[in-house]
Every structure is written in structure tokens, then in C-alpha cells.
Amino acid sequence: MRVPLSWLREYVDLPATETGRDVQAKLISAGLEVETVEQLGAGLTGPLVVGKVLTIEELTEFKKPIRFCTVDVGQANGTGEPQEIICGARNFAEGDKVVVALPGAVLPGDFRIAERKTYGRVSRGMICSGDELGMGDDGSHGIIVLPPEIEIGTDATALLELFDEVLDIAVTPDRGYCLSLRGVARELAIAYGLPLRDPALLDVPAPNSYGYAVQIADPAGCDRFTARTVVGLDPEARSPIWLQRRLQKAGMRPISLAVDITNYVMLELGQPLHAYDRSRVQGAIGVRRAEEGEHFVTLDGAHRALHHEDLVITDDRGPIGLAGVMGGANTEIADAVTDPETGVVTGTTEVVIEAAHFDAISIARTARRHKLSSEASKRFERGVDPLAAAAAAQRTVDLLVLLAGGTAEAGVTEVVAPSAPRTITMPANHPDKVAGVDYGRETVVRRLQEIGCAVHGQDEIVVTVPSWRPDLAAPNDLAEEVIRLEGYENLPSTLPKPPAGRGLTETQRTRRRVGRALAGAGYVEALNYPFIGEQVLDQLGLDADDARRNLVTLVNPLSDEEPALRTTLLPGLLGALRRNDGRGSHDLALFETGLVFRPGEKPGETDRLGVDRRPTDEEIAGINAALPAQPYRVAVVLAGAREQAGWWGKGRPSDWADAIQAGRIVAAEAGVELIISADQHAPFHPGRCAAFHVVVDGEKVLAGHAGELHPRVVKALGLPARSCAMELDLDVLEQANEGPLKAPRISSFPVATQDVALVVPTDVPATTVESALRDGAGELLESIRLFDVYTGDQIDEGSKSLAYALKFRAPDRTLTVDEATAARDAAVALAAERTGATLRGA
Structure with a gap:
């Protein structure tokens, strides 16, 4: 909203020494966003x-x-x-x-x-x-x-x-009344403590039965419609210079006298108006919803197909305007035209003035539906003063009579849907509690009266909200008005005092530990949008009956290509991997934590609840039951080198083992031991895929997968060769955790190390052998580490050698060689029993 300072001075007697910068500071202090002050005529000198x-x-x-x-x-x-x-x-x-x-x-x-x-x-x-x-x-x-x-x-x-100064104000959606000189002048008068000359205080004749016929078929969409008629206009009359200049300073282009006057009054009072050429209107003016299949041409010359929710202005022929948005070409004010032969001037000589109040939501939806944002729709969708319609119509009539030589007809049409003033009840000290400042009742009442409220009561006050402030709907809205007028800069800076015993939950601590641990292991966090499409699930090679294909589809998605919520973290991470690789970063290790959405077999349904009361526990439980499951997951993706080459030696590419190790890192931070086994699970390579299981309440539960991606998936998604990934369900890990993490116990006794090399069939996973060794060694085993895997001439075909380092330690004594050897032998024996392992060289 561009506001000329010279125009503002007509409504508020500002001191002559006040500049645009001074006014800007006052309005900003009152909560308006005055972005710039433009100095018109800067550098201009005569003659x-x-x-x-x-x-x-x-x-x-x-x-x-x-x-x-x-x-x-x-x-x-x-x-x-x-x-x-x-x-x-x-x-x-x-x-x-x-x-x-x-x-x-x-x-x-x-x-x-x-x-x-x-x-x-x-x-x-x-x-x-x-x-x-x-x-x-x-x-x-x-x-x-x-x-x-x-x-x-x-x-x-x-x-x-x-020469003038123009304030450019970015009006927020809740302050629609400031899209007018009247609204800005009111804020300025309050800021300076000066009286306001309200331009809407006009003598308006009472409605009568002689006015132009108006029929409202949709009172919810149009609760007020004022119509006035002016005849005998001079078609050659031009807008005076002062009127043109005010429009230009406000950022509008002069067009013709009748149109310029309606724009001028809209800028002045905030009430959009429309003038119809009465000779081109057939029958009564009506307001209704459009019918399917209706079309009409707007003033911009566009042929528009109407939607059944569009509010339209009609006559006996059909639509003549999109209500609150733009008029129609079939009733447009005609320019003056001179006949070259007779010299007779023709043009619009009679107009019907419309000043109406339309439903804000309906106008906003129509403007967006037709991609037709106008000065009128900007004001209607933010809320227009319904009581200003009659004054705006009268102001328009007065200017047409004054500037165009017209005559106002006696008829006044005003169709009004009954409505009561809005009231809000609140304790008089409510703004004090909200701001933490002792304003006192007198200050609260004075500030509310300054913005146009009527206030009654003592300790509990009843506030009647002014018609131009539809944004005031609750006690906190009134408290905000008191606080901003008293000055946000006067609020003390105080720190909140949280009650004792509050802090991060164990779940929050676990999730933060997981993020820090992965970052410490060289992974970079990548946050992605939680939206996917069916195409990426096809590229991942998921089976038709895969649970990850059961999607929650959004009613109003940001993109038609990704209309659903993700059921796995991998699509977003793999997309980030592809983009970064395409931009020259080839050695990548990314991770993400977040929710995935897993609906049940049938989508949940629940009744729409009102806002007049708090939902019952049963209603809340029903709503929660209707929601899809939302497990919290962690995933990593890798490509390129895991260890860089340099003077210290050769590097190493990332592989499936690194993805599995990432799962171990996450599980260690959650205080859970993973059970790792070979598996086949899309989108992973069948021979390089591991399943993660944990024990929950004595039962083995699947927690996730890791491995190298299938070559077909790599090709379909355009990923680097041999890309790897891991995904784990943190909620399952939390269920498997038997308690908070405990610090490791440091023993003062020496460790006894025993190495063992076992030969097993190649299809036996190393983790199975490790599990058998751990169980067989008993309590004396402190750690076990696989340090070598060998296949070659010295091993039978179809077999492999696994070499483990076993560390034994007792908490209360130094182990003897016999005790360590016995523990090792017991471990080997159990491994032989479970997996058929034999000691290498035996």
C-alpha cells in the first residue's frame, strides 16, 4: 500500500515539521511494516x-x-x-x-x-x-x-x-483495514495522540424503495449490497489533476473519471466499488453462485469459465461480474466518442454504483481459481468494513456530481443480512498477564477505545469489536493490540523459568546420540521433503504387494509428481546422492532421520470435530487410531571412496560392509545388539543384503536392512555404481532397549588374548559364527573381532577361513592360561556344533 504523506495530512493534523521518516518510525513502532519512504521530486528544481x-x-x-x-x-x-x-x-x-x-x-x-x-x-x-x-x-x-x-x-x-513523500507499507493479512488511507490515518492518529477526521463520517440518506432493484440469492456470500444511481454525467469530463496525481502516487493508473473516482474512494475508505453503465444493465442486479458451464468476459478481455463456487453479479442476461474480483465487459463504462460527421459526443451518462460486502474466503478462492488478483480482491479477502459500504457509495455519488456534472437520483438501495456486533469477554488484566507488564485497567480500556472498541465492565470487561477489525476474535487478539500500542520496545527482556524435572526424554536423547555418532563417523545429514510418487517405488524394484506401496495420498500436494507421503527414507536420500554426484561430489556418505508413514489396510476415518469444546479422551483416541503409523527411522547412503588415497597409502571404496557398520553404530548408541543375517529385500542386491533383527520381549523382531543396492535400481535412479544404503527403525530399537546406557566398566586386571581361525562353508555368515563363539566362551569373553577372511588354495573349495581375536578378562582376578584356553575351546566347540566349523590346520 503506497500512502502519500500529503493525503494523510488531510485526516490527521501532523506537525508541519514531521517528515516521512518520522512518520515511518511511528508506524513501525505501532506494528506496521513501512518498507520505504519515497521522496517524490528529489533533485527537481524549477523553473x-x-x-x-x-x-x-x-x-x-x-x-x-x-x-x-x-x-x-x-x-x-x-x-x-x-x-x-x-x-x-x-x-x-x-x-x-x-x-x-x-x-x-x-x-x-x-x-x-x-x-x-x-x-x-x-x-x-x-x-x-x-x-x-x-x-x-x-x-x-x-x-x-x-x-x-x-x-x-x-x-x-x-x-x-x-513534491511529496510516499510511504510504502507491506500490509499483513490480519491488518486489511490498513489497505486504505482511513486505516493508516487511524494508526497515525493513535501513534501521535491526535484526533482523526474520519472520511467515512458522511451524511448518508436512508434506504428507500426507489433505488435500483437488487436481489441477493446468497446472503452468506454477500451480506450487504448498496446501490446508488447517478444520471446526467458529462461523458467528456476528465479526472482533475489532483485526483490523477493521488492515484499515481498510490501506484494506480488513471483511466477515466468514473473509474478513477471508484478507485479513489477505494483507496480512501478501503471499500472496493464498481460502476456499471446503467444503459447496458438489463433488469435487476443479482448476487448468486455461478452455475456449471457459465461463461463471461471480464474487463481484462479474458473469456472465463465459471466454477460453481464462484460468487457472481448478474442481470437478466446472466453474469456481469465476478463478485469482489473484476467486473464484466458487457457493462463496462464507455469512453467518450465524438462522431466526426455530426460532432455529437457519446459515452456513459448514467451509472449504477455498487458498494457491497462479500465473504472473504469466497473471494480469495475465486481470485486464486481464476489467477485474477485485483485491488478489490486483495481487500475483500483480508476483510473489508461492512458498515463503510453506504458511506463509500455516498462519497462516490458526491464526487460524480461534483466532477462530472451528474445528478444523484433519490433512490437508495441497501440490502442487509441481519447480524449482531461481535463481542469479546476477557479479564481486564489479561494483557498484563500476556505481556508480563502491569498496564492497569485504565490503560487497557484507553488503548482498546483508541482502535474503535466499545468497552464495558470492571474486572471483567466486554469489548465490542469495531466493524473494520475482523481479525479481533479472541482475548489474545485484544491483548496484542494493547501491547503493540504501548510499544513492543517497552516490553522487558525476561527469561522463562522452566519447572524442575523437565528436559529431553530418553527417546530424544537417543535420536540426538544417533545423529552425533553418524556425523562423527563421517556422514553428512541431508534433510529431504517427505513426499514421493509411485514412480520412485517402481525404480526401487518393490513388489506389488510390498507394504511400502501402501501410500498416504495428500488431497492438496505441493507437486502432482509427488502426491504421497514417504514410506521409506531411501528415495529422498538417494535423490540427494544423485544430485550431489552430478555436481561433482563423488565420495558421499549421507544420513537422515525422520518419520515415515505406514497406513493400515484401510484408510482411517473420523468425524469432524467442532471447536466449541475440548475433544473427549475417546474422540482423541479415535483420531489417533485413524492416523497412519508413523515410525521414526534412520537411513544412510554411500557412494565413492570411504577412505581417501594419499601419501599414507591406498584408499578404499565404500561397500556393503560399511552400510552394515552404520547399522551397528546406530544400534550401539541405542544400547541394543543387532542380530545380523543374510536376506533378500528390495532395493538391495540379493547376495549383498543383510537383515537387522533385535530381541523385543523375548521375540526376534525385524528392525531394518543394509547392503549394496541392486544394479537395476542403481541404473533406474542414475546413481553411482556400487551405491550402498542402510535403514533402521529407531522405534523398534527403543523397544529392544532394556534400560539406559551404562558406562563400560574398566578392569585393572590384564587381558588374555586368544586367536582362532575356523573353516566353514562359504554360505555360513560370519555373524552366525561370531554368535556361536560368543555364547560358547561365556562370561569371561570381553570382546570378539573378525580380523581376517581367507579363501584360496589352502582351503577346500566351497569353504572359507574366518580368523577371530578373542579377548578374555575376569573382573576380580588375573586369568590363567588354562582358564583362557578352556574358554576358547568351549567357544570353538559350540561353533563347530552350530555351524560345522573346524579349526584351520587341525
Whole structure:
């Protein structure tokens, strides 16, 4: 919203010394976002006067059209003689009044005017356009042609109001009343403690039965409609300069007198209006919802197919306007046209003025549905003062009578749906509690009255909300008004005092430990959107009956290509892996933690609850039961080198074992031991896939998978060769955790190390052998580590050698060699029993 300071001063008697910067500071303190203060006329100095074009000589010997003009500027040039000026524009003629910059003038941009010889003549000044004077868009992009009644020699800087300051305010959606001079002036009057001259306080005639017929079929969509009629308009009447300049300063382009007046009143009072050519309206004006299949052409010339939820203005023929958005071309105000043969001027001479109040949500949806945001819709969707409609219509009538020579008909139509004023009840000290400041009842009441509220009561007050503030709906809204007017900068800085015993839950601690551990292991966290499409599930090679294909589809997705919520973390991570690899980062290790969404066999349903009370425990339980399961997961993806090559030696590429190790890292932070076994599970390579199980309440539960991705998946997703991944369910790990993590016990007794190499069939997993050794060794075993895997000539075909380092230690004594050897032998014996292992070389 662009607000000229000169216009604001009409409603608030600001001190003459107050500048735009001062006003900006006051409004910002009151909570408005004043982004800039534009200095109009900066760098402009005279003499700048009104002149009359006497003669025009066309100079045709040059490549472009050039005109040598003589202009009467009166005594402004000190001689009274015509001023000779060279000009290339062609939108003026002999006898026109124009703006002339005489030698010595400086135009915006430090453009200095002086006598100079050009095109074989001497030019003593410049005939100016609006752009050259910094006037903004006047719709013509040519020389300013002034009304013929303007006197020659008049100071053009004052006539065109070239010097001013314009505040550019970013109005937030809850402050729609500030999309008007009336609203901004009210905030300014409060900020300065000055009285407001409300432009909406007009004498409005009472409604009667003589007005233009209006029929409202949808009172919920239009609860107020005022119609006034003005006849006898002069079709040749033009908008006066002061009106055009105010529109230009506010960022609007002058069009025609009737349209300019409706725009002017909208800017002044915040009430959008529309003027219909009465001769082109057939029958009564109606307001209803559009019917399927209806079409009509809006003022911008677009042919629009209407939606059944669109609110439309109609006559006997059908739609003549999109309510609150844009009028129709079939009732547009006609420009004045002169018949070249008869000299008769035709154009709109009778208008019907519409000042209505429409439902904000309906207008917002219509504007977005048709991609048609207008100045009117911007105001309606933020909330317009319904009681200002009659005053806005009267103000429009007065200006049409004054400027267009019209006559207001006696008929006044006002259709109003009954409604009661909105009231809010709250304790008088509620703003004190919210802000932590002792304002006192007197201050609270005074501030609420300043914004237009009526306040009754003592300890508990009843506040009647003003009609122009639809955003005030609850006690906290009123408290915010008191706080902002008293000054946010006056709020003390205090730290909250949390009660004892609060802090992170064990689940939160576990999740943070997991993130830190993976980061410490060289993984980089990558956060992705939780949306996927069916295509990526096909690329992952999931079977038709895979549970991960059961998706929760969004009603209003951000992208039609990804309309569902993820059932696995891998698509997002693999997408991040592909993008980074494509940008030159080939050695990657990424991780992510987050929710996945797993609906049941049938989507849950629940009743829509009201807001008049708190839901019961049963209703809350029903809502939770209808929601999909949302397990919290962690996943990693790897590609490229896991260990870089350098002077220290060769590097090492990442492989499936690194993905499995990432699972071990996560499980260790959760205080759980993984049971690792070979598996076949999409999207992993069948021979390089491991399943993670944990024990929960004595039962073995699947917690996740890890391994190398299937070559077909790598190709389909465009990933680096031999990419690996891991995904674990942290909720399952938490269930398997029997208690908080305990610090390791450090023994003062020496360790006894025993190495053992076992030969087993190649299809026996190393983890199975390790589990048997651990169980057989008993309590004396402190740790076990696989340090070598061998296949070759010294081993039978179909077998492999696994070498383990076993560390034994007793908590209360030094182990003897016999005790360590016995424990090792027991471990080997159990491994032989379970897996058929034999000692290598035995």
C-alpha cells in the first residue's frame, strides 16, 4: 500500500515539521511494516511552468520526426516572448497546454536544462512528459497535455504536486483495514495522540424503495449490497489533476473519471466499488453462485469459465461480474466518442454504483481459481468494513456530481443480512498477564477505545469489536493490540523459568546420540521433503504387494509428481546422492532421520470435530487410531571412496560392509545388539543384503536392512555404481532397549588374548559364527573381532577361513592360561556344533 504523506495530512493534523521518516518510525513502532519512504521530486528544481503551444514546424530532413515549437510561457521567461523548443514527441498539437522546463531547471536524475543548438535550431527549454518529471505511469507515456482552463505561466510543480513523500507499507493479512488511507490515518492518529477526521463520517440518506432493484440469492456470500444511481454525467469530463496525481502516487493508473473516482474512494475508505453503465444493465442486479458451464468476459478481455463456487453479479442476461474480483465487459463504462460527421459526443451518462460486502474466503478462492488478483480482491479477502459500504457509495455519488456534472437520483438501495456486533469477554488484566507488564485497567480500556472498541465492565470487561477489525476474535487478539500500542520496545527482556524435572526424554536423547555418532563417523545429514510418487517405488524394484506401496495420498500436494507421503527414507536420500554426484561430489556418505508413514489396510476415518469444546479422551483416541503409523527411522547412503588415497597409502571404496557398520553404530548408541543375517529385500542386491533383527520381549523382531543396492535400481535412479544404503527403525530399537546406557566398566586386571581361525562353508555368515563363539566362551569373553577372511588354495573349495581375536578378562582376578584356553575351546566347540566349523590346520 503506497500512502502519500500529503493525503494523510488531510485526516490527521501532523506537525508541519514531521517528515516521512518520522512518520515511518511511528508506524513501525505501532506494528506496521513501512518498507520505504519515497521522496517524490528529489533533485527537481524549477523553473517549471505551464505553456501553450503556439506553432509546430515539422522538420523532415532528419531520420526521425522532429518538431520545432514555439510555446507561450507568459512572463515566466522574463521577456514574455514565445519560447523556442525542439521536441520529438507527437501526442500534442497547436493550442495544447503543456509543461515546460525552462533553462536552469534540473529534472530528476540530475538532468539539467539549458539552451543548446540541436537539429540546426536553438532549443530554449523542454516540453516534459510524466516520466521525465518522475510522476509515474500516467497511461500515456507521452507529453503531459493539461486541461485548457489552466493559466499560462502557472507553476507546474505546485499544479502537479510533484513534491511529496510516499510511504510504502507491506500490509499483513490480519491488518486489511490498513489497505486504505482511513486505516493508516487511524494508526497515525493513535501513534501521535491526535484526533482523526474520519472520511467515512458522511451524511448518508436512508434506504428507500426507489433505488435500483437488487436481489441477493446468497446472503452468506454477500451480506450487504448498496446501490446508488447517478444520471446526467458529462461523458467528456476528465479526472482533475489532483485526483490523477493521488492515484499515481498510490501506484494506480488513471483511466477515466468514473473509474478513477471508484478507485479513489477505494483507496480512501478501503471499500472496493464498481460502476456499471446503467444503459447496458438489463433488469435487476443479482448476487448468486455461478452455475456449471457459465461463461463471461471480464474487463481484462479474458473469456472465463465459471466454477460453481464462484460468487457472481448478474442481470437478466446472466453474469456481469465476478463478485469482489473484476467486473464484466458487457457493462463496462464507455469512453467518450465524438462522431466526426455530426460532432455529437457519446459515452456513459448514467451509472449504477455498487458498494457491497462479500465473504472473504469466497473471494480469495475465486481470485486464486481464476489467477485474477485485483485491488478489490486483495481487500475483500483480508476483510473489508461492512458498515463503510453506504458511506463509500455516498462519497462516490458526491464526487460524480461534483466532477462530472451528474445528478444523484433519490433512490437508495441497501440490502442487509441481519447480524449482531461481535463481542469479546476477557479479564481486564489479561494483557498484563500476556505481556508480563502491569498496564492497569485504565490503560487497557484507553488503548482498546483508541482502535474503535466499545468497552464495558470492571474486572471483567466486554469489548465490542469495531466493524473494520475482523481479525479481533479472541482475548489474545485484544491483548496484542494493547501491547503493540504501548510499544513492543517497552516490553522487558525476561527469561522463562522452566519447572524442575523437565528436559529431553530418553527417546530424544537417543535420536540426538544417533545423529552425533553418524556425523562423527563421517556422514553428512541431508534433510529431504517427505513426499514421493509411485514412480520412485517402481525404480526401487518393490513388489506389488510390498507394504511400502501402501501410500498416504495428500488431497492438496505441493507437486502432482509427488502426491504421497514417504514410506521409506531411501528415495529422498538417494535423490540427494544423485544430485550431489552430478555436481561433482563423488565420495558421499549421507544420513537422515525422520518419520515415515505406514497406513493400515484401510484408510482411517473420523468425524469432524467442532471447536466449541475440548475433544473427549475417546474422540482423541479415535483420531489417533485413524492416523497412519508413523515410525521414526534412520537411513544412510554411500557412494565413492570411504577412505581417501594419499601419501599414507591406498584408499578404499565404500561397500556393503560399511552400510552394515552404520547399522551397528546406530544400534550401539541405542544400547541394543543387532542380530545380523543374510536376506533378500528390495532395493538391495540379493547376495549383498543383510537383515537387522533385535530381541523385543523375548521375540526376534525385524528392525531394518543394509547392503549394496541392486544394479537395476542403481541404473533406474542414475546413481553411482556400487551405491550402498542402510535403514533402521529407531522405534523398534527403543523397544529392544532394556534400560539406559551404562558406562563400560574398566578392569585393572590384564587381558588374555586368544586367536582362532575356523573353516566353514562359504554360505555360513560370519555373524552366525561370531554368535556361536560368543555364547560358547561365556562370561569371561570381553570382546570378539573378525580380523581376517581367507579363501584360496589352502582351503577346500566351497569353504572359507574366518580368523577371530578373542579377548578374555575376569573382573576380580588375573586369568590363567588354562582358564583362557578352556574358554576358547568351549567357544570353538559350540561353533563347530552350530555351524560345522573346524579349526584351520587341525
